[in-house]
Amino acid sequence: MTYLFETDDHTALRAQARRFAERHITPFALEWEEAGEFPRALYRLAAEAGVLGVGYPEAYGGSGGDISHALVVAEEMVLVGKSVGTVVGLGSHGIALPPILAAGTEDQKQRYAGPILRGELVSALAVTEAGGGSDVASLATRAERNNDSYLVDGSKMFITSGTRAEIITTAVRTGGPGHGGISMLVIDRRESEVAVSRKLKKMGWWASDTAELSFAETRVPIVNLLGNEGEGFLIAMRNFATERIFLAGNCVAIAELAYREALAYARERNAFGKKLTAFQVTRHKLADMATRIAAARALTSEVVVRHVREEPVTSLAAMAKNTATDMCSFVCDQAVQIFGGYGYMRESVVERLYRDARLYPIGGGTREIMNEVISKLEGF
Secondary structure (H helix, E strand, C coil): CCCCCCHHHHHHHHHHHHHHHHCCCCCHHHHHHHHHCCCCCCHHHHHHHCCCCCCCHHCCCCCCCCCHHHHHHHHHHHHHHHHHHHHHHCCCEEEEEEEEHHHHHHHHHHHHHHHCCCCCCEEEEEEECCCCCHHHHHHCCEEEECCCCEEEEEEEEEEEEECCEEEEEEECCCCCCCCHHEEEEECCCCCCCCCCEEECCCCCCCCEEEEEEEEEEEEEEEHHHCCCCCCCCCHHHHHHHHHHHHHHHHHHHHHHHHHHHHHHHHHHHHCCEEHHHHHHHHHHHHHHHHHHHHHHHHHHHHHHHHHHHHCCHHHHHHHHHHHHHHHHHHHHHHHHHHHHHHHHHCCHHHHHHHHHHCCCCCCCCHHHHHHHHHHHHHHC
16 A cells, blocks of 8 residues: 555655665564664665665755655655664654754755765754653753853753764753743764763664763854754744654554554464454454554645645644554554464564554654644634
8 A cells, every 4th residue: 555645756765665674674673673773884774775865855965855755765664674663763864854954054954964864974853851741842951152152951851863873953942931942953972972861761662772861061062053042942843743744654654564464464374263364353353454544544645745735734744643643553453463462472573563653642742732733723
């Protein structure tokens, strides 16, 4: 099953991503999941294969295309590689780089985008804090002006690629309380000291490293400010709409993989003298799974098309995220049920997907926050 917007270009990119995943992810997926990380060399390999820079301008080292192209590449790598954590970690620049390209100076774009998209530097987005969660406007990490630098104090939590990223797009407080006091800095670990307080152990996404970061009078050059002081909240909010579209796409990919695994198992597994697919209850489970996937894919298709047309999609992106996360949780649960005891075993792909799926109603803004976004924008 494909997205409604797919063209021959998307088909070619799927094939490209499939070849990369078959060679560089699939054979090692279980090993990397158990290790809690994948080799850093994978970034360069992905860049050389032409999949790391999809969706980014060629002028800054990308491969061209838009969010629709990036979405199908990520989906194909999940479907073939069968390691959500690897694909998510490999794509952490998908939330760290857009603020630089959207609000950065020409010098900042040239300095960071090319090395990131060539796989030479790893990037991460640092907005969330332990005490704030989805409440971005309450963040406490402080940046004080000191001559030609900022001194940053505070911490960030749940940072994907946080243990290895050199380039950290970071939301800080440069002004008073509320969203108006927030700014965005690019913190470059090659010139500024950032401590990894701890590498976090998670329920899912095992192959993606996730960290708590701390800043103690971390000196950051003023030239690393994105946009103007006080514009950080706006930059983050623009980024969130795109992130939520990607999260919806992730959910569609995960659910599609869980469905395929469950269907293959049901066709092969014998119970009481016949295949599982011979039982109406199993067929109906699979029918419900396929139907919900198709519905979530259709809504995600619509929001992608509108986003590419540069139409306002904040509310629709929140709807797509909630729809896709609910669907993904349901499908992964049903896949485990079809597998029975084997679905509960760590060796099973659906067991891993079941755990991976639980992040999506939380990450990128909780389900409850999404409903608030929808309520406000829809005027009720």
